[in-house]
């Protein structure tokens with residue numbers, strides 16, 4: 629199946645070229661979505677696209693968070709009728725490019741595949757206690773409040789069948805950070821799609837800085853009950 633890996637970048641100059649190279653033999657095309665990174669990642673992406681047939685670039689004017697970047701990427705990916713699978717992946721090597729074929733294979737039997745840190749066989753590498761708590765606590769909080777069985781709701785290594793993205797009301801999604809990951813998976817579940825989790829090992833970034841911020845965590849805290857209320861009101 630034809631797969632597009634959406635790779636959002638903000639100041640990922642030290643990671644992008646290696647990531648593009650690592651994805652070259654995975655049988656996927658790559659769509660870099662750069663939010664005008666001050667470090668020149670966008671220019672690097674253009675050069676890589678000129679050199680590699682499997683790479684395209686979507687430039688956006690400014691940083692608005694992961695959610696809007698992915699939504700723009702999804703729309704672009706879906707414009708090509710050949711794209712049957714659309715993946716989300718971090719550009720910082722926290723997600724192992726060698727796991728991409730496993731996600732794609734699992735999409736044979738599921739509509740949305742999640743690379744999961746919190747199922748048997750999944751793990752987190754070198755994160756400190758605070759990041760672990762925020763991540764595990766966030767997934768637990770969302771799972772309980774939303775009443776779903778998914779273990780890793782905040783992860784960003786995902787593979788959507790095109791039908792899922794076509795069915796979701798992308799216009800209505802306004803989450804920016806972790807909440808975006810929770811919201812897309814929850815909407816897919818609500819729409820009756822089959823969601824599968826496969827174990828991954830998540831490793832901390834080695835190069836570049838984190839874009840994680842308190843506002844990203846706060847957004848998820850208030851957004852989760854709002855999502856549940858909207859669902860209960862039949863508006864999701």
Ligand SMILES: Nc1nc2c(ncn2[C@@H]2O[C@H](COP(=O)(O)OP(=O)(O)OP(=O)(O)O)[C@@H](O)[C@H]2O)c(=O)[nH]1
Pocket residue numbers: 635636637638639640661662663691692693694697717718719720722832833837838839840
């Ligand atoms: N286009 C775009 N990409 C973003 C934005 N924020 C984050 N990213 C990218 O999204 C991916 C995940 O962001 P990270 O900063 O790694 O967030 P994280 O994984 O929660 O945090 P760390 O791994 O600790 O840095 C990376 O490829 C980032 O470059 C944004 O506003 N716009």
Ligand SMILES: [Mg+2]
Pocket residue numbers: 718720722833
């Ligand atoms: Mg990261």
